[in-house]
Amino acid sequence: MKQGILIIHDNSCNTNVLIEKIQSNEFPQLSLDTSQQIRIFSPKVLEAFIQEEEIHERNVFGTSNQPIKTLSGGEQKKALLNYLIAAQPAVLILDNPFDHLDIQAQKELSNRLETIATTIQLILILSRTTDIPKFIKQKYSATNNTLVAYTNNNTANTIVKDIAIPTPIEPQEYGYNYLIQCKNINVTYQDKPILNNITWNIKPGEFWQLTGPNGSGKTTLLSMITGDNVKGYGQELYIFGKRKGTGESVWDVKKSIGYFTTNLTQQFKGRYTAEQMIIGGFFDAIGLYNKPTDVQKQKAAQWLNVLGMENQKNTLFRNLPLGAQRMIMIARAMVKHPLLLILDEPTTGLDDHNANLLVTFINKIAAESNTTILYVSHRAEKGLTPDHTFTLTKTSEGSIGNIINSI
Numbered sequence: 001m002k003q004g005i006l007i008i009h010d011n012s013c014n015t016n017v018l019i020e021k022i023q024s025n026e027f028p029q030l031s032l033d034t035s036q037q038i039r040i041f042s043p044k045v046l047e048a049f050i051q052e053e054e055i056h057e058r059n060v061f062g063t064s065n066q067p068i069k070t071l072s073g074g075e076q077k078k079a080l081l082n083y084l085i086a087a088q089p090a091v092l093i094l095d096n097p098f099d100h101l102d103i104q105a106q107k108e109l110s111n112r113l114e115t116i117a118t119t120i121q122l123i124l125i126l127s128r129t130t131d132i133p134k135f136i137k138q139k140y141s142a143t144n145n146t147l148v149a150y151t152n153n154n155t156a157n158t159i160v161k162d163i164a165i166p167t168p169i170e171p172q173e174y175g176y177n178y179l180i181q182c183k184n185i186n187v188t189y190q191d192k193p194i195l196n197n198i199t200w201n202i203k204p205g206e207f208w209q210l211t212g213p214n215g216s217g218k219t220t221l222l223s224m225i226t227g228d229n230v231k232g233y234g235q236e237l238y239i240f241g242k243r244k245g246t247g248e249s250v251w252d253v254k255k256s257i258g259y260f261t262t263n264l265t266q267q268f269k270g271r272y273t274a275e276q277m278i279i280g281g282f283f284d285a286i287g288l289y290n291k292p293t294d295v296q297k298q299k300a301a302q303w304l305n306v307l308g309m310e311n312q313k314n315t316l317f318r319n320l321p322l323g324a325q326r327m328i329m330i331a332r333a334m335v336k337h338p339l340l341l342i343l344d345e346p347t348t349g350l351d352d353h354n355a356n357l358l359v360t361f362i363n364k365i366a367a368e369s370n371t372t373i374l375y376v377s378h379r380a381e382k383g384l385t386p387d388h389t390f391t392l393t394k395t396s397e398g399s400i401g402n403i404i405n406s407i
């Protein structure tokens with residue numbers, strides 16, 4: 001009988017590097033026979049399949065006619081796992097498979113992995129101790145891309161100081177009661193109902209969490225608000241006091257929104273320092289095309305100070321550990337104190353300690369700014385203190401929305 005192996009990693013590790021080392025047998029303690037067929041479940045592999053499908057215009061997973069790219073995050077993971085297991089590999093390495101999965105799907109996956117572990121050698125690489133399935137007995141920790149004895153003490157490279165966040169250079173002005181108003185919004189894709197009569201009003205300065213299981217339409221709803229989805233037009237959807245499709249440009253809307261999604265971090269591969277990354281938030285561009293003003297530099301320095309990173313202002317962003325990169329990206333999105341800050345699953349891939357810090361940082365931003373915050377997640381993040389939660393619940397006629405007020 002085979003058994004699963006757990007590797008719990010901190011954010012000093014790069015999971016792709018860990019996987020390469022496992023494949024080339026650099027960890028003899030795993031007693032792995034690398035001559036056997038090894039399959040890998042990871043964001044990198046998923047991305048490669050998406051690209052393959054686009055280039056060759058063929059359905060890679062062969063299960064449905066829907067392109068992988070248009071599947072929801074959770075649906076993509078389920079499809080990839082089914083595809084890999086069908087090949088019956090001797091070894092299956094899984095890089096954080098529970099990320100992006102809702103609670104029900106996490107339970108199902110854990111049970112499924114327990115069954116699979118009797119026939120396939122599983123190596124489970126995780127960043128969150130809360131995700132560890134009970135059936136796994138052989139455990140290691142990974143730090144700086146090496147295996148060490150199991151411990152769940154992970155460390156963070158940033159802190160959140162008890163000093164006020166920097167104030168905006170220009171204060172926000174609101175001439176409306178609601179920042180966002182959705183009135184009876186409906187969405188279907190190829191006759192499949194996704195959103196059913198969604199009514200949701202968000203006032204300026206509120207802190208909202210948007211939750212719902214995989215495929216319930218969270219991303220669809222967000223993309224309508226940001227203007228990335230044409231399905232918002234012609235509906236009763238108001239943003240910053242204007243009805244969608246009544247002359248405002250997508251650019252007008254976007255420049256008042258700070259956006260963080262984990263995919264965004266991967267776009268910054270150039271030689272930008274931590275300071276430049278924060279200042280870049282004033283210019284809505286990836287590179288720094290304008291010379292920053294003294295006030296902008298001062299604000300960036302203050303944000304770095306809040307994060308205890310004042311001595312790392314000249315460190316290249318791409319060389320910073322993942323937790324520090326996330327904090328910088330959030331400071332960048334906040335530097336202008338946008339009307340709306342959207343955080344799409346910002347703790348994905350973070351270890352427990354860095355996830356806690358990020359949550360502390362977001363609570364602080366919510367308490368000390370007038371920016372409206374929309375925190376999107378399929379799981380309630382421990383310690384997060386939103387004013388309200390908007391929950392999508394799937395039905396056969398599309399998802400319906402419910403509001404849960406805190407306290």
Ligand SMILES: Nc1ncnc2c1ncn2[C@@H]1O[C@H](COP(=O)(O)OP(=O)(O)OP(=O)(O)O)[C@@H](O)[C@H]1O
Nearest residue numbers: 070071072073074075189214215216217218219220
């Ligand atoms: N362009 C598209 N064509 C067809 N179906 C789509 C398209 N975009 C999204 N969908 C479907 O709409 C549903 C909602 O997807 P959406 O990405 O909004 O869900 P989600 O709540 O963000 O899910 P997750 O938590 O898994 O990320 C899914 O079933 C998805 O497959």
